[in-house]
Amino acid sequence: MKVVKFGGSSLATGEQVKKVFDIVMSDPMRKIVVVSAPGKRYPEDEKITDLLISCGKYYLKNRTLDHAFKKIVERYTIIANDLNLSRELIDQIKEEFVRVLNQDFSNPIIYLEAVKASGEDVNAKLVAAYFQQCGVEASYMNPRDAGLLVSNEPGNAQVLPESYNNLANLRNHPGIIIFPGFFGFNKNGEALTFSRSGSDITGSVLANGVKSTIYENFTDVDAVYSVNPMIIEHPKEIREITYREMRELSYAGFCVLHDEALIPAYRAGIPVHIKNTNNPSAPGTKIVFERVQKNGPVVGIASDNGFCSIYVSKYLMNREVGFGRRLLHILEKFNLSYEHSPSGIDDISIILRESQLNKEMEKEIINYIKYDLDADEVKMEHGLALIMIVGEGMRRFVGTAARASKALAENNINIEMINQGSSEVSMMFGVKEMDEVKAVQALYQEFFAKVLI
Numbered sequence: 024m025k026v027v028k029f030g031g032s033s034l035a036t037g038e039q040v041k042k043v044f045d046i047v048m049s050d051p052m053r054k055i056v057v058v059s060a061p062g063k064r065y066p067e068d069e070k071i072t073d074l075l076i077s078c079g080k081y082y083l084k085n086r087t088l089d090h091a092f093k094k095i096v097e098r099y100t101i102i103a104n105d106l107n108l109s110r111e112l113i114d115q116i117k118e119e120f121v122r123v124l125n126q127d128f129s130n131p132i133i134y135l136e137a138v139k140a141s142g143e144d145v146n147a148k149l150v151a152a153y154f155q156q157c158g159v160e161a162s163y164m165n166p167r168d169a170g171l172l173v174s175n176e177p178g179n180a181q182v183l184p185e186s187y188n189n190l191a192n193l194r195n196h197p198g199i200i201i202f203p204g205f206f207g208f209n210k211n212g213e214a215l216t217f218s219r220s221g222s223d224i225t226g227s228v229l230a231n232g233v234k235s236t237i238y239e240n241f242t243d244v245d246a247v248y249s250v251n252p253m254i255i256e257h258p259k260e261i262r263e264i265t266y267r268e269m270r271e272l273s274y275a276g277f278c279v280l281h282d283e284a285l286i287p288a289y290r291a292g293i294p295v296h297i298k299n300t301n302n303p304s305a306p307g308t309k310i311v312f313e314r315v316q317k318n319g320p321v322v323g324i325a326s327d328n329g330f331c332s333i334y335v336s337k338y339l340m341n342r343e344v345g346f347g348r349r350l351l352h353i354l355e356k357f358n359l360s361y362e363h364s365p366s367g368i369d370d371i372s373i374i375l376r377e378s379q380l381n382k383e384m385e386k387e388i389i390n391y392i393k394y395d396l397d398a399d400e401v402k403m404e405h406g407l408a409l410i411m412i413v414g415e416g417m418r419r420f421v422g423t424a425a426r427a428s429k430a431l432a433e434n435n436i437n438i439e440m441i442n443q444g445s446s447e448v449s450m451m452f453g454v455k456e457m458d459e460v461k462a463v464q465a466l467y468q469e470f471f472a473k474v475l476i
């Protein structure tokens with residue numbers, strides 16, 4: 024049995040849904056199909072999930088349907104019409120969105136979660152209706168009926184361990200199951216979503232639950248590339264990558280797969296295969312336990328921006344037992360998570376996502392650190408980009424950091440900080456945001472220009 028996930032780009036139009044159908048039908052092992060809500064048809068287009076967020080917020084405030092609602096119904100209507108689905112189904116879709124928008128308003132956060140989840144839920148019903156119309160035994164599966172239980176963390180839910188046993192029963196379900204991605208239910212029966220792009224997580228969780236032979240994740244690119252294709256044109260394709268390498272790269276900016284989508288598959292030893300809905304015969308990328316080392320130490324280079332650093336210096340910090348703990352405790356008080364913390368004898372930097380902070384908090388944090396920790400200097404630096412070079416081979420190859428630093432120096436890029444991951448499969452370079460693209464290009468030249476993948 025195989026679990027197959029199709030992302031928003033694979034379901035953005037009726038034509039795309041037909042491709043999805045052909046792909047599923049071409050392999051009788053493909054029994055569980057996880058779907059996202061329709062995504063962008065072209066770069067400036069809007070994703071259904073974004074439209075739902077804006078429409079839900081508006082309805083909550085004004086109790087009237089706005090322009091976003093019209094666009095949502097229009098998108099599903101176009102898709103349904105392209106697939107020759109009945110007028111009745113289109114009316115049901117509209118009624119379903121009106122029903123979701125008129126649910127209990129008492130908890131605005133829970134309300135918005137249900138609205139967000141409805142994009143996937145309605146799409147799964149639509150896709151199931153199309154499969155049935157084509158004469159295939161297929162049915163929509165509600166995550167609540169399947170027992171997909173999640174934690175009470177709106178917009179960032181985690182799967183509860185008991186879900187896996189519940190989901191195992193799907194193995195006995197007749198025909199093809201069309202399962203909405205992106206959300207599950209808490210123990211009160213309320214819909215809660217994973218973080219954005221979380222349908223990838225649903226696919227991986229289902230793959231683990233039913234012990235799928237493989238988890239196939241269909242998207243709109245031929246493979247995972249060694250670098251974001253928006254930065255380098257036609258970058259080298261990765262054929263095989265380990266779970267650990269892929270998790271590092273996903274977390275650091277390879278948005279092709281959600282970084283939390285690897286662990287459930289990994290724990291059950293299920294390989295993940297990234298493939299292209301628009302070119303299903305392309306070999307794609309396999310995510311596996313171990314791979315044969317080819318072509319040097321680095322498998323991929325990811326980057327992301329929107330980071331800041333808190334630099335703290337204090338003479339004899341090295342001798343002060345508990346300094347690090349007290350510093351991190353201050354961040355904990357402000358409910359801040361951090362990414363890295365490179366340190367020296369008398370100083371330490373904490374790298375955080377800027378979006379967690381505002382000016383007020385910033386001032387307060389600096390004061391706390393200055394006075395509670397009696398620091399000599401505390402400063403906040405904004406506008407940082409983090410570049411991550413990743414590869415299991417880095418453990419064995421000598422001189423990877425030197426090659427990377429030399430490539431950056433030759434391109435006149437100042438390195439603000441360097442941090443090697445403890446597992447030695449990743450190395451982080453902090454640069455100014457304005458240097459991000461140039462830095463990725465320089466590193467790509469250094470590590471991939473002469474490689475034959």
Ligand SMILES: Nc1ncnc2c1ncn2[C@@H]1O[C@H](COP(=O)(O)OP(=O)(O)O)[C@@H](O)[C@H]1O
Nearest residue numbers: 030031032242243244247248250251277278279
């Ligand atoms: N290293 C990479 N390899 C492949 N795609 C990448 C990479 N980094 C970023 N991407 C982007 O990820 C996109 C696919 O992810 P996403 O839009 O979430 O797909 P889906 O709609 O299938 O969920 C690609 O179109 C590509 O622009």
Ligand SMILES: N[C@@H](CC(=O)OP(=O)(O)O)C(=O)O
Nearest residue numbers: 030031059072219220221222
């Ligand atoms: N539709 C949700 C979940 C998702 O996974 O979407 P996509 O497959 O288009 O990344 C989102 O936009 O976040």
